[in-house]
Amino acid sequence: MPSRSKVSLSRFLIEQQREHGHINADLRLLIEVVARACKRISIAVGKGALGGVLGSAGTENVQGETQKKLDVLSNEILLEANEWGGHLAALASEEMDDPHPIPNRYPKGEYLLVFDPLDGSSNIDVNISVGTIFSVLRCPEGVQDPAEAAFLQPGTQQVAAGYAVYGSSTVLVLTLGDGVHSFTLDREQGSFILTGSNLQIPADTSEFAINMSNLRHWEAPMKRYIEELLAGKTGPRGRDFNMRWVASMVADVHRILTRGGIFIYPRDLKDPSKPGKLRLMYEANPMAFIVEQAGGAATTGRERILALRPERLHQRVPVFLGSRHEVERVTAYHREADA
Numbered sequence: 001m002p003s004r005s006k007v008s009l010s011r012f013l014i015e016q017q018r019e020h021g022h023i024n025a026d027l028r029l030l031i032e033v034v035a036r037a038c039k040r041i042s043i044a045v046g047k048g049a050l051g052g053v054l055g056s057a058g059t060e061n062v063q064g065e066t067q068k069k070l071d072v073l074s075n076e077i078l079l080e081a082n083e084w085g086g087h088l089a090a091l092a093s094e095e096m097d098d099p100h101p102i103p104n105r106y107p108k109g110e111y112l113l114v115f116d117p118l119d120g121s122s123n124i125d126v127n128i129s130v131g132t133i134f135s136v137l138r139c140p141e142g143v144q145d146p147a148e149a150a151f152l153q154p155g156t157q158q159v160a161a162g163y164a165v166y167g168s169s170t171v172l173v174l175t176l177g178d179g180v181h182s183f184t185l186d187r188e189q190g191s192f193i194l195t196g197s198n199l200q201i202p203a204d205t206s207e208f209a210i211n212m213s214n215l216r217h218w219e220a221p222m223k224r225y226i227e228e229l230l231a232g233k234t235g236p237r238g239r240d241f242n243m244r245w246v247a248s249m250v251a252d253v254h255r256i257l258t259r260g261g262i263f264i265y266p267r268d269l270k271d272p273s274k275p276g277k278l279r280l281m282y283e284a285n286p287m288a289f290i291v292e293q294a295g296g297a298a299t300t301g302r303e304r305i306l307a308l309r310p311e312r313l314h315q316r317v318p319v320f321l322g323s324r325h326e327v328e329r330v331t332a333y334h335r336e337a338d339a
């Protein structure tokens, strides 16, 4: 691509501001700082075993999950990158029990950043794509020291959301409420270049993503939906389906954003105390915002994810997202079963 047509992330944000006026200087700085942090994470992930950061950190996060060294490193990269800029009032992360205040030596801003610094990190040691997921909210008026309650806003309140997928290339996918755009990291230049505008998820698909090993723990409507897909041509759907499961949400969602599909992590009765595996604030909500902006749908199997009123920073929800007609169908099955 000739350099004159290369649109960098910075140029994109400035032109969006000029055209639509909804990206003020602080929000532009926030997105650029997060993108730079994702570039640093991409470099660390890309070193693999040579970086001396594979394997376990020997600690557990609030989820009770063993933290990988890269989980901790990625979290530190995002904290360090965002503390000084004056654009944030606080940060929250999968890897930290409580929100992280902006140190008093720095000015505070109007935004809250919540993120999963390295999602799918169980895949790192086996060299499968992982990613960073982030969500941007406004700090409630008059809140000087935002605690957990300040973050508990429905996903419809998100100002921006995005992810970086560290795969064969590093791609940053971003929505600011006006479509979904993708930027590929140019490693020579060290900048993210616009490579996809107004991405759209096809309303129909023949590809589903789910961890089938949990089948016996699913609710009846969930079993019904998957059994129909497996029946293929011989069943009520009248066509064959294909399955993919990377076990890295960012990689699965990126595939769906690129060619369609439905991603499902349903509630299962393996642990009735958990309503699902994925976390609302920094996995389900940002991905739901992106998917809806790309013409897809995202529900808990019963209700729209973005409409949920969060109760806890680290709460979990069931997730059904992707091609709209499939999400609508499986959601209808759950509602029929409830009725």
Ligand code: P6P
Residues within 6 Å of the ligand: 119, 120, 121, 122, 211, 247, 248, 249, 250, 265, 277, 278
């Ligand atoms: P399972 C990764 O640990 C993660 O949080 C998501 O990225 C991924 O979709 C899911 O869990 C995989 O879960 O049960 O298949 O290992």
